[in-house]
Amino acid sequence: MxxxxxxxxxxxxxxxxxxxxxxxxxxxxxxxxxxxxxxxxxxxxxxxxxxxxxxxxxxxxxxxxxxxxxxxxxxxxxxxxxxxxxxxxxxxxxxxxxxxxxxxxxxxxxxxxxxxxxxxxxxxxxxxxxxxxxxxxxxxxxxxWKSRPPAEINPVMVHPLEFTGRSVAQKLKDLREKLKNERARGIIITTLDEASLYHSCPNNLLVQTH
CATH class of the missing domain: 3.40.350.10 (Creatinase/prolidase N-terminal domain)
Incomplete structure (x- = not known):
């Protein structure tokens, strides 16, 4: 150290x-x-x-x-x-x-x-x-950090509907409806748990998106 x-x-x-x-x-x-x-x-x-x-x-x-x-x-x-x-x-x-x-x-x-x-x-x-x-x-x-680990590259896996409860299309439709009600033109999503929610992907597969 x-x-x-x-x-x-x-x-x-x-x-x-x-x-x-x-x-x-x-x-x-x-x-x-x-x-x-x-x-x-x-x-x-x-x-x-x-x-x-x-x-x-x-x-x-x-x-x-x-x-x-x-x-x-x-x-x-x-x-x-x-x-x-x-x-x-x-x-x-x-x-x-x-x-x-x-x-x-x-x-x-x-x-x-x-x-x-x-x-x-x-x-x-x-x-x-x-x-x-x-x-x-x-x-x-x-x-x-000379021995810094390389970026992880993981295959993308989408959870089936039985686990997510809603399809990606339905989630996006609901989100757009909320944006419309708030009179917002868009939303920026940066946290991995929120990004994984709307992609129906496990959170750990998105750790290297930056």
Whole structure:
């Protein structure tokens, strides 16, 4: 883990602007909690394999936030370079960054892996010290993850009507009727469970759609 952190910090220092911290969430491009091996970036940098959590790497510190399901597991999996932050007991990640990072700190994120709602909430917390989120053009974890697994290619399987209850055509018809009632011209579906619902496909077959 020490070598991975050193490589990340080197990229952070050479970034324009230089980054005071790098956020590595669990989620993939679809905000999924359960992600493919290729998207387990937080697990790669921290060694923590639970499904939920967030890693934060600063110039001299590395912290992992997770919930009560994983406190014991995290203490067993994290190396000495990492400090466990217990959600519900320790300060939330945005509060910790706002209080502990310097004024005007640049905090790197992959914008595909952090929701707009989360980013806006963090920006409010950062306002008092004029800290800012910086969207990296590439995911810095991917640049140091030399053995990153390849994208999975799975055959598409459509569930039969006896399991879905409605055909794809009927689901789309019902959805269009709802859009019409709401006077909406369309809908953007990004989460994998919703996409699999309207395709009548198992959710795990859509993990590599980005």
């Amino acid at each position: 020490a070598e991975i952190l050193a490589s990340l910090r080197s990229l952070m220092a050479s970034h324009s602007p230089p980054l005071d911290a790098l956020v590595v969430p669990s989620e993939d491009y679809h905000q999924s909690e359960y992600v493919s091996d290729r998207d387990k970036r937080r697990g790669f940098v921290s060694g923590f394999t639970g499904s939920a959590g967030l890693a934060l790497v600063t110039k001299n510190d590395a912290r992992l936030w997770t919930d009560g399901r994983y406190f014991l597991q995290a203490t067993q999996e994290l190396s000495d370079e990492w400090k466990l932050m217990r959600m519900g007991e320790d300060p939330a990640v945005d509060a910790w960054m706002a209080d502990n990072l310097p004024a005007e700190a640049a905090i790197g994120i992959d914008p595909w892996c952090v929701s707009v709602e989360t980013a806006q909430r963090w920006q409010l917390a950062f306002a008092k010290k004029q800290q800012k989120l910086v969207q990296t053009e590439t995911n810095l974890v991917d640049e140091v």
